[in-house]
Amino acid sequence: MDFTKEMKKDYTIIAPDIFPTHMELIAELFRSYGYNLVVAHYEGKAVIDTGLKYLHNDVCYPAICTVGQQLYALTCGDYDPHRTALIQFQTGGGCRASNYIFLLRKALHNMGMDYVPVISLSFGGLEKYSGFKITPMMFATGLRILTYGDMLMLLKNQCLPYEVNPGDTERLVKKWIRDLTEQFRRHRGLTASAMKKNLAAIAKDFHGIPRRMCKATKVGIVGEIYVKYSSFGNNGLEKFLLSQGCEYMVPGVLGFFQYCVANVEKNYEYYGGSSWLRRGGRFAENLTVKWEDWLIEAIKPYPEFTAPVAFDEVKRLADQVIDRGVKMGEGWLLPGEAAGMIEKGYTNIVCAQPFGCLPNHIVGKGTVRRLRELYPDANIFPIDYDAGASKVNQENRIKLMLAMAGEN
Amino acid sequence: MKHLGIDIGSTTIKYVLMDEGGNILASDYRRHLSRVREILEEIVRSLGEDLEGEELRVAISGSAGMGFAEKLGLPFVQEVYAEKLAVEKLCPGTDAVIELGGEDAKILFLSGGFEMRMNGTCAGGTGAFIDQMATLLQVTPDQMNELASRHETIYPIASRCGVFAKSDVQPLLNQGARHEDVAAGILYAVVNQTIGGLAQGRRITGSVLYLGGPLHFLSELRRSFDDVLGVKGTCPENSLYFVAIGSVLAGVGAATDSDGLLELIRGFKGSSEYGSARPLFKNTKEYEAFKERHAEASKGIRELREPQGTMFLGVDAGSTTVKAVLCDGEGNVFRPFYTRNNGNPVDAIKKYLSALYREFPNVKIAGSAVTGYGEQIIRAAFGIDWGIVETVAHFTAARRFRPDVDFILDIGGQDIKCFRIKGGLIDSLFLNEACSSGCGSFLQAFAQTLGLTTEQFSRMGLFAPAPVDLGSRCTVFMNSSVKQAQKDGTSIEDIAAGLSISVVKNALYKVIRCGDPSRLGKSIVVQGGTFLNDCVLRAFEQEIGHEVVRSGYAGIMGAYGCALYAAQKAAGDGSGNAADGAENSAGESPRRSSLITREELLDFVHESRTVTCKGCPNACRLTINTFSGGKKYIAGNRCSKPLRAESGGEQYNLYEYKRELLAAYRRNEIDPSRRTIGIPMGLNFYDLLPFWHRFFTELGFNVLVSPDSNRALYRRGQHTIPSDTACYPAKLMHGHLDWLLEHKPDAVFYPDMSYNIEEGMGIDHYNCPVVAYYPQVLKMNVKELGGSVFIDDFMSLADPKQFGSRIAAVMDKYFGHFDARQIRAAVKAAYKEYHSYREEIRRKGREFIALAREQGRQVMVLCGRPYHLDPEVSHGIDRLMCDLGTVVVTEDALSGQTERFKTGVRNQWTYHARMYSAAKYIAENDPDKRLHLVQLVSFGCGVDAITTDEVREILESAGRDYTQIKIDEISNMGAVNIRLRSLLAMLEGR
Known part of the structure; x- marks a missing residue:
């Protein structure tokens, strides 16, 4: 079902809630281009049940969650299904995740709702629609917005465990999301100078949050891109870590994009192909590295904050663990980020992965041994998430990790 | 001051009371049957005198202790960590610890880089598994241990998880395997699961300690670990209490006294984090109406008091139960019989027939039919006339109740079967896979652990106010959800109802895979023992949104169908037997039933022994059953070879043909003057071997290909598998690599291949992530690779030209320069070889x-x-x-x-x-x-x-x-x- 120009006017486009901190900013971007995009924040058993009912139960848990959210949105009465479209984010590539869009369509078909248009949004532009177009400009803007999201997420994570007045951090995150969306609405905030200015202001604001002195256990979260970020997907992992007195770092979303474009280079090396594409990849990578630099620069004045691992460093560290030709799912990015965070002092690593995730056999569980050889003090725990897995088992394993952390 | 360490496990509570010098003053362990609060209270009370007025430091540990500690406001010590502390204190010099609990398995490596491992979600239920298997064998775990000590052979039993293992054990028992050997197989399965799942690349050697309930109580389990690991492990004093002791040693105990503690425990209130569904029945009135409606279904069938005229026997030798029934020409029922097979279906049927012949010496049985897992052994033992496929039996029975039936769902103990009926014929069928099996018997086993009968248990769920959501993935997952829910204080009622809903959802969404349950069919008949449970029946009706029919004989429908079938056959339904998947001993309808007579039954003997088949490399363990009159039944075979049966003439098997084609590349003819390339024969080499073999031989290499896989090969690589949930073909690669390393080729060749051959059928030509990158897993996890040349470079065969230059660079890297023309020729020849192989197929x-x-x-x-x-x-x-x-x-x-x-x-x-x-x-x-x-x-x-x-x-x-x-x-x-x-x-x- 095509998404037509007419639909653009009065259809609501429902997106799954994949990156909690970033999604509002992204939604605002779409709204500023005339698409009425909303994020399906639904959680709970009913959502999972909807997913299980319409999808093959052995499919990955992120599909159950995200497709579940969208189908639930369609059926719960909050939206008119005849005035609603769905959007899924796709990466393409050899992992089964590239099939979510098809699973969603099949589910709609089984529900007798073939009339609901499904939009596939991907870095590579997998499909074409008459009424939905991502212009290069819009795309580039989106990436800049991810940089902002990463900044907010990073500083939020480094303030939450230490805030003297509970709620300070969340309030500040909300304030900045408001400010930024307001800027975007006026097509501001996206030039180089504006970004630098905003990033510096954000850092300064977070620096202003009163902090108490306490020693938190430092935890790095890596894993499959959905369960890594989504608290719905990972049973409130961050909340649990906070309650256990941890400070956690989750690598930025922009890193995943950088990983995708860096793979273009490797593809060229291993499989040949167009040198134009390769140049394009390099260009894009350099661009994002620049934004990353600004972000790191903005943090520098404040010693209480740990800057994220620069992408070049992630690549270098990944090379020690695995060949960077491994490009399905999170590929080499996962061990690269894990190593990066360990080097930054986040020696306890939770590797959040959906139960039965194929790339994670390789890049998750498969790399633990090598990582431990490189970093004998690191504490790496793969945790499986699934509709049937019990939260207590997951938390118990994290407790074990934290007990170990106390030893070192 | 005294210290109390409490270890709340998934099935038991263990505690130690220690003085400040670290001496144990009191200790005990008790099964808590999920009544954690009550048992704790009893424990503290019983300690009352020892504790009188003294200051007490309390810490809680254990897999079930976390939530409890949180709610009581007591410190929690993670149990593996606690164990480590205890081991370091009590048994210094230990290299590795293996601990098995009710739900979890753990391995601790203490020397040479500390590591702790806990089993993943999919391999839960260690102790619970042993208990279940013992129940299956109708013995206590101790007796099972004793049985295992007398084993002669060891059956390979799936070690992935309890569900899989059970799918293996059931048929073994039904085939008449010796219980001693099965028991030993079960314990070895536990060993393999633990090592396979947790060793993850580290060898367990040196001084090994065995901890936890199962290892404490079962000497044979310890022996099995010793055997597989090649060590002599020890089970120390107080091995049950290490976790409890460790929780004291952690030194975080909260100060209180016995009264204070009692007060805390009494004030404990569970709170469930689980979602809940709507109640099954609002009130008794609704339930009565429901019962009445279902009673209607069997109105047309009478139950006879004694045999009338000619009777027909139907037997269903299922996986866990045996059912038998007689019926007359009209389908009226006589002597319905249903029992657990206790691992010996032959015995159950012998008893049934003996009693029948004794009480009704003149009974005239004109025909008999059998179905189910035990079909063949029962036929051989008792001379049953027909053996028919289960689907046919069930359909025959269902049709007696609803001639217009268009959908049948049968949930038995082990299996779920569903089939659609179109135009009076079975049109499509769904059978559950291993993962969904055992749902029915899980309900039963669970009721047993609560000391309830299945009926009592099912009645409890009827009016549960808020049935709890326990997931529907498999019974191992459900089991741990149940335990969790119980600890959260969920009532048995809500659990009973919740489990019924889980079973139904498993059938609907995992087995049938129906997106819209309301479209299953118009006239649905449900049967199987599990549907005797009104909760399950109700949950099913609620889930699909309309009413279904359950016969009054839901539990014996297979047997009833057989009896009806025999009646039809004897009445001269002369159609070909093959149409019903029937196997008839005489080849056509017999005039007189071949069923064992009263006299013959008196002299009935049944013996079984085990041999290993030498017919082919599969080396199946065969169970040979011998019955009176020298009749034999052989089980355990994977093909007809040991039976020496003529099976329908010439065989055309393209699988076999492909194997023959590949064998030409696997001759391993080694010319010592040349360099040798080793190839691990698995995953994509099954497609690409012709390519690589030709390529390397063209360049003057020997090619050494690892042999066919078998269990032994798998085992030798098992300890280096990092992710147990990867597919079996991938995990086998560890064994193949190990074999190759032993044979020392100059290099092992196993390239990473994101992409496969482009065949133009799809929009891309990827390999799946596991096939693509498994070489990386081997490289990162097989320590022994260190000293060898392992060629795992990335390459793609999709574009021959690009491949040519890529492989030239790779060869250059490892073997020095090759002439470009030579490489080109080899590449060309390799593609040609591959394409002609594919064309030949x-x-x-x-x-x-x-x-x-x-x-x-x-x-x-x-x-x-x-x-x-x-x-x-x-x-x-x-x-x-x-x-x-x-x-x-x-x-x-x-x-x-x-x-x-x-x-x-x-x-x-x-x-x-x-x-x-x-x-x-x-x-x-x-x-x-x-x-x-x-x-x-x-x-x-x-x-x-x-x-x-x-x-x-x-x-x-x-x-x-x-x-x-x-x-x-x-x-x-x-x-x-x-x-x-x-x-x-x-x-x-x-």
Whole structure:
């Protein structure tokens, strides 16, 4: 079902809630281009049940969650299904995740709702629609917005465990999301100078949050891109870590994009192909590295904050663990980020992965041994998430990790 | 001041009371049956005198202790950590610890880099598993231990998880395997599961400590670990209490006294974090109406007091139970019988018949039929006239209740079977895979642990106010959810109802895979012992949104169907037996029943012994049953070889043919003057071996290919597997690599391949992540690779030209310079070799199909991955198909012979594109509907969650059948056999 120009006017486009901190900013971007995009924040058993009912139960848990959210949105009465479209984010590539869009369509078909248009949004532009177009400009803007999201997420994570007045951090995150969306609405905030200015202001604001002195256990979260970020997907992992007195770092979303474009280079090396594409990849990578630099620069004045691992460093560290030709799912990015965070002092690593995730056999569980050889003090725990897995088992394993952390 | 350490495990509570000098003053362990609060209270009370007035430091540990500690406001010490502290204190110098608990298994490596491992979600339930298996054998765990000590042979039993193991044990028992050997097999399964799941690349050596309940109580389990690990482990004093002791040693205990503690415990209130569903029944009135409605269903059938006229016997020898019944010519029922088979169906039926003959010496039985797992042994033992496939039996019975039935769902103890009926014939069927099995008997076993009968348990759920959500993945997951819910204080009522809903959801969404349950059928009959549970029946009706029919004999429908079948046959229904998948000893309807007579039964003897079949490399463990009169029944075989049976003439098996073709590249003729390339024979080498073999021989290398996989090969690599949930074909690679390293080739060649051959059927040509990158896993996890040359460079064969320059660079890197022309020639020859191999498969496929048409045989398109050729992976399913008289061809014989077409999924993997293409070929090019696709799915293959639905859709949209068989380390061939025979029965019926 095509998404037509007419639909653009009065259809609501429902997106799954994949990156909690970033999604509002992204939604605002779409709204500023005339698409009425909303994020399906639904959680709970009913959502999972909807997913299980319409999808093959052995499919990955992120599909159950995200497709579940969208189908639930369609059926719960909050939206008119005849005035609603769905959007899924796709990466393409050899992992089964590239099939979510098809699973969603099949589910709609089984529900007798073939009339609901499904939009596939991907870095590579997998499909074409008459009424939905991502212009290069819009795309580039989106990436800049991810940089902002990463900044907010990073500083939020480094303030939450230490805030003297509970709620300070969340309030500040909300304030900045408001400010930024307001800027975007006026097509501001996206030039180089504006970004630098905003990033510096954000850092300064977070620096202003009163902090108490306490020693938190430092935890790095890596894993499959959905369960890594989504608290719905990972049973409130961050909340649990906070309650256990941890400070956690989750690598930025922009890193995943950088990983995708860096793979273009490797593809060229291993499989040949167009040198134009390769140049394009390099260009894009350099661009994002620049934004990353600004972000790191903005943090520098404040010693209480740990800057994220620069992408070049992630690549270098990944090379020690695995060949960077491994490009399905999170590929080499996962061990690269894990190593990066360990080097930054986040020696306890939770590797959040959906139960039965194929790339994670390789890049998750498969790399633990090598990582431990490189970093004998690191504490790496793969945790499986699934509709049937019990939260207590997951938390118990994290407790074990934290007990170990106390030893070192 | 005293210290109290409490270890709340999943099934037991252990505690130690210690003084400040670290001496143990008191300790005990008790099963808590989920009444954690009550038991704790009792414990503290019983300690009362010891504690009087003294300051007490309390800490809680244990897998179930976390939530408890939190709510009581007491410090929690993670149990593995606690154990480590205790081991370091009490047993210094320990290298490794193996601890098995009720739910979890753990390994601690203490020396040479500290590491702790806990089992993943999919391998839970260690102790619970041992308990369940003991129940299955009708003994206590101690008795099982004793049995195991007297074993003669060890049956290989799936070690992935309890559900899988049970699927293996049931048929073994039904085949008459010695319980001693089965018991030993069960303990070895625990050992293999623990090592396979947790060692993850580290060898367990040196001074090993065994902790936890199962290892404490079961000496044979310790011996089995010793045996497999090649160590002499010890089970120290107080081995049950290490966790409790460690929680004291952690030194975090909260200060209180016994009264304060009691008060805390009394004030404990559970709070459930689990979601809940609507109640099954609002009130008794609703329930009464429901009961009345279902009683209606069996109105037309009388239950006789004594035999009247000629009677017919039906027997259903199921996986956990045996059912038998007699009926008269009208289908009225006499002496329905239902019992657990206690691992010996022969004995149960012998008792039934003996009692029958004793009480009614003049009973006249004119015909008899049997179905179920134990069909063949029962037939052999008692001379039953017909053996029929379960689907036929169930359908025959269901039709007696609802002549217009269009959908039948049968949930038994072990299996779930569903079939659609169209035009009076079975049209399609769904059988559960290993993962969903055992749902019915899980309810039963769970009731038992609570000391309730199944009936009592089911009654408890009827009016539960808020049935709890326990998930529907499998019984291992459900079991741990139940334990959790109980600790959260959920009532038994809500659990009983919740479990019923889980079982129903498992059937609907995992087995049948129906998107919209309201469209299952108009006239639905449900049966099977599990549906005797009103909660399950109600949950099913609620879930699908309309009423269904349950017969009054839901638990014995298979047997009843057999009896009806025998009656029909004896009444002169002269149609061919094959149409019902029936096997008839006489070849046609007998005049007189061949059933064992009263006199013969008096002298009945049954003996069994075990031998290893030497017919082929599968080396099946055969159980040979001998009955009075020298009649024999052999079980455990994966093919007909040991039976020496003539099975329908010449066999056409493309799987076998492909193996023969590949054998030409596996001669391992080594010329010592040349360098040798080692190839691990698994995954994509099953497709690409001709290519690589030719390529390297052209360049003057020897090629050394690892042998066929088997269990022993698997075991030798098992300890280096990092992710236990990966598919079996991938995990086998560790064994192949280990074999190669032993044979020291100059280099092991196993390239990473993101991309596969481009065959033009899809929009891309990827490999799945596991096939693509498994070399990386080996490199990162197999320590022994360190000193060898391992060529795992990335390359793609999609573009010959690009490959040529890439491989030239790779060869250069490892072997020095090769002449460019030489490389070019080798590349060219390799592609040629590969394409002619593939063409030969297609040619042979056409030939086989033509032969099948000529001879009027059915063709099974055994559809999977190239590596399913490995007999250890496909477990001889291809041979079984041939034994059933069908012709076997492969997906790659049919693929690429249709136009490129649009699929409903992203068609981006080469091997999977072949399956879609083969399905399409069948949909379009099979006018006489002779080709039948059977898809082999490896457990853990995430990609197949997508392909199975798509392959099915391609076929079903053309009105063709789809069958799926899931395989893993071990496959339950009994179930596969039933599935294939049902399929054939269905086809013949049309």
